[in-house]
Amino acid sequence: MKFKKLTTLVICGAMALSLAACGSGGSSSSGSASSSAASSASASASAKSEAVTSSSSSGAGESVSSGSSASAASRPDLSGKDLSGLKLGMAFRHGSNDTYMTSYFQHMKNYAKTVGVDLVLLDAVDDVTKQTNQVQDLIQQKCDVIMIWPVNSESSVAQAKSVQQAGIPCLMCNSNVTDDGIDYTVGFVGPDDYTEGYNAAKQAMTDLGSSAKGAKVLFVEGVNGQQQAQARKEGMQKAVEEAGGTFVDSQTSEGKREKAQQVAENWLVKYPSKGDITAIMTFDDNTAVGVYNAVKAAGREGEFPIWAAATGDYSIISGYIKDGKIAGASLQSPITESETALDWACWIALGNDLPSKSVFIDTPVITKENFDQVDQGNFEKLI
Amino acid sequence: MKKVTKFLSVNTSIPILIGIMIIATILDVSFLAPGNLFNVFNQNAIKGIMAIGMSFVILNGFFDMSLCTLLSLTAALACGLQPKIGVAGAVLVALLVGLLVGIINGLLVAYVGINAFVVTLALMLGCRGFAYIYPDEQSISATSDAFRAFGTGKLGPLTYISWLYIIGLLIAHYVLRYTSHGRNTYAAGGNASAAENAGINVRKTIFINFVICGVLSGLGGVLYAAQNGASTPALGWPDMHMLVIAGVVLGGTKLSGGYGNIWYSLIGVMILGVVNNIMSITNAQPWVSTFCTGAIMIAVLIADKFLSDARARAGLKN
Numbered sequence: 001m002k003f004k005k006l007t008t009l010v011i012c013g014a015m016a017l018s019l020a021a022c023g024s025g026g027s028s029s030s031g032s033a034s035s036s037a038a039s040s041a042s043a044s045a046s047a048k049s050e051a052v053t054s055s056s057s058s059g060a061g062e063s064v065s066s067g068s069s070a071s072a073a074s075r076p077d078l079s080g081k082d083l084s085g086l087k088l089g090m091a092f093r094h095g096s097n098d099t100y101m102t103s104y105f106q107h108m109k110n111y112a113k114t115v116g117v118d119l120v121l122l123d124a125v126d127d128v129t130k131q132t133n134q135v136q137d138l139i140q141q142k143c144d145v146i147m148i149w150p151v152n153s154e155s156s157v158a159q160a161k162s163v164q165q166a167g168i169p170c171l172m173c174n175s176n177v178t179d180d181g182i183d184y185t186v187g188f189v190g191p192d193d194y195t196e197g198y199n200a201a202k203q204a205m206t207d208l209g210s211s212a213k214g215a216k217v218l219f220v221e222g223v224n225g226q227q228q229a230q231a232r233k234e235g236m237q238k239a240v241e242e243a244g245g246t247f248v249d250s251q252t253s254e255g256k257r258e259k260a261q262q263v264a265e266n267w268l269v270k271y272p273s274k275g276d277i278t279a280i281m282t283f284d285d286n287t288a289v290g291v292y293n294a295v296k297a298a299g300r301e302g303e304f305p306i307w308a309a310a311t312g313d314y315s316i317i318s319g320y321i322k323d324g325k326i327a328g329a330s331l332q333s334p335i336t337e338s339e340t341a342l343d344w345a346c347w348i349a350l351g352n353d354l355p356s357k358s359v360f361i362d363t364p365v366i367t368k369e370n371f372d373q374v375d376q377g378n379f380e381k382l383i
Numbered sequence: 384m385k386k387v388t389k390f391l392s393v394n395t396s397i398p399i400l401i402g403i404m405i406i407a408t409i410l411d412v413s414f415l416a417p418g419n420l421f422n423v424f425n426q427n428a429i430k431g432i433m434a435i436g437m438s439f440v441i442l443n444g445f446f447d448m449s450l451c452t453l454l455s456l457t458a459a460l461a462c463g464l465q466p467k468i469g470v471a472g473a474v475l476v477a478l479l480v481g482l483l484v485g486i487i488n489g490l491l492v493a494y495v496g497i498n499a500f501v502v503t504l505a506l507m508l509g510c511r512g513f514a515y516i517y518p519d520e521q522s523i524s525a526t527s528d529a530f531r532a533f534g535t536g537k538l539g540p541l542t543y544i545s546w547l548y549i550i551g552l553l554i555a556h557y558v559l560r561y562t563s564h565g566r567n568t569y570a571a572g573g574n575a576s577a578a579e580n581a582g583i584n585v586r587k588t589i590f591i592n593f594v595i596c597g598v599l600s601g602l603g604g605v606l607y608a609a610q611n612g613a614s615t616p617a618l619g620w621p622d623m624h625m626l627v628i629a630g631v632v633l634g635g636t637k638l639s640g641g642y643g644n645i646w647y648s649l650i651g652v653m654i655l656g657v658v659n660n661i662m663s664i665t666n667a668q669p670w671v672s673t674f675c676t677g678a679i680m681i682a683v684l685i686a687d688k689f690l691s692d693a694r695a696r697a698g699l700k701n
Contacts, residue, residue, distance in 0.1 A: 140416075
């Protein structure tokens with residue numbers, strides 16, 4: 001009896017330790033878009049919002065997707081084309097994970113109806129096994145093109161291969177396969193994560209002026225191993241170092257606002273004096289809000305700028321970037337990204353090729369100075 | 384005809400599966416295409432293999448929650464160790480980890496006497512931790528082409544994994560029906576104290592069944608890694624164990640133990656698979672699938688209760 005009680009106590013203790021040891025885990029570790037910054041935020045194709053700071057969204061060499069990239073914001077001319085006979089399939093990562101993905105998912109559905117194409121849109125709810133099954137279902141349904149926003153970049157290699165083996169073009173959206181799967185796909189439509197990070201950080205360093213040289217920058221990472229988060233970090237770091245600054249510290253937020261706030265709170269204790277921190281940069285807008293909350297609670301608002309690599313959530317853009325609480329970010333529109341992806345999928349289904357292996361969408365840098373140029377119609381407010 | 388009616392009233396999951404398939408065909412006739420039906424089987428073969436292991440435990444009157452994270456850990460090991468010790472070595476280590484988890488579960492439940500829910504929950508959390516710590520929270524691609532080829536290859540209309548599932552079903556049927564361990568499982572699950580009094584080593588039976596479940600859950604992780612060509616830390620989280628248990632119970636195996644068979648698990652898993660397939664064909668939201676699964680489970684359990692009561696009353700009248 002005593003041994004039984006002791007063992008029960010030990011097990012409960014082990015459970016407690018296991019909970020402490022567990023990472024946040026969450027979604028797959030690479031490839032998929034994360035949180036509300038989402039992958040690409042691009043201004044509408046009519047390009048009203050050309051940012052004050054130029055940001056070419058064409059691949060800056062070390063982009064997520066390999067191969068050459070088309071110029072930003074290009075969309076095919078589908079006028080006069082009969083799309084009613086086309087059947088498209090999309091295996092989507094998670095239709096309700098965050099504001100960006102929800103907007104993308106809902107708009108993709110509506111836009112398909114608007115252009116008159118038959119779109120089978122399946123939601124894997126971040127389950128890689130479900131997505132594998134859904135890709136098989138789309139193959140069975142004999143789609144003309146299958147689009148995949150992967151739950152996991154490594155696992156999507158096998159998925160893309162099975163689509164190609166079925167004789168169907170496979171188009172990756174928002175997050176790409178890993179390099180060994182590129183040949184199974186016809187291409188990628190989405191953001192250039194590296195360039196987003198680079199452009200946002202470059203603008204940040206420009207705005208710092210003389211403080212840029214020797215700048216001490218703290219960086220909040222996304223989920224460990226996630227390709228998109230990694231690419232944005234590399235882009236930001238490159239721009240910071242080019243301007244003479246350094247990443248003094250870099251920690252994971254596990255993709256969560258609350259964790260980002262905790263990380264920032266610890267930093268504010270570790271670097272207590274004015275001048276200890278030149279800027280804080282984050283991999284997305286959601287975590288930037290977490291950092292801002294910590295900074296505000298510590299009463300150090302305005303001491304240094306907070307920059308995000310990318311933003312795709314209008315509530316954050318209007319609530320934080322508009323009045324400078326978050327200094328700026330590369331702008332992504334789930335509306336434009338989803339429409340661009342669907343347009344190119346139709347183009348491929350009509351028997352054409354992508355202009356290049358990667359089609360990156362426009363992601364201009366937004367700050368409070370050019371906030372007026374943000375077209376609210378490019379984002380959807382969710383109730 | 385009377386025999387058929389009696390057969391169907393005892394094995395209620397069969398008419399339910401047939402009914403769901405009829406509804407699916409009405410919603411979209413392409414459901415009945417042979418390619419689609421084989422597709423459903425192939426998609427659910429790995430769940431089916433894990434359901435075999437779970438069936439042994441449920442027939443014994445318990446269940447195993449550690450499945451959902453154990454498979455993530457074994458998937459990571461099967462991929463991560465390939466470059467170091469080769470694919471055979473990596474798979475063997477992964478299965479040994481499944482065996483170890485099964486042994487721990489079995490020892491604590493059978494010999495120490497701790498509640499299975501607590502034990503397997505603890506192992507679930509422990510495996511989840513290791514499933515993130517070992518691969519450093521990253522996905523790991525499988526380096527072996529043979530490994531990947533096995534995961535996606537086909538023999539005829541069925542995948543290699545599906546054929547493995549069929550072999551597993553036949554072996555499990557033989558063990559449950561024709562071996563002493565199988566008989567002991569049913570006896571211990573039906574009435575443990577009566578089984579003990581009859582001279583059955585109930586603790587050993589429970590222990591072996593948890594080991595079987597651990598190994599097959601670990602195998603499930605290895606097969607998912609082969610099928611996907613990679614492991615992900617979140618594989619199976621948060622509810623793979625619930626789906627596998629649901630498949631076993633939906634088929635007609637009683638959670639209280641002592642009643643059911645391996646073919647019930649096959650039917651139960653296929654019911655879940657067909658529901659998911661209909662959702663894909665009809666482009667429905669994933670939450671509709673979850674709702675339908677829950678509704679079907681309740682309907683099955685209510686129908687089963689009524690029929691059991693009716694049979695009992697018929698028995699009393701006679």
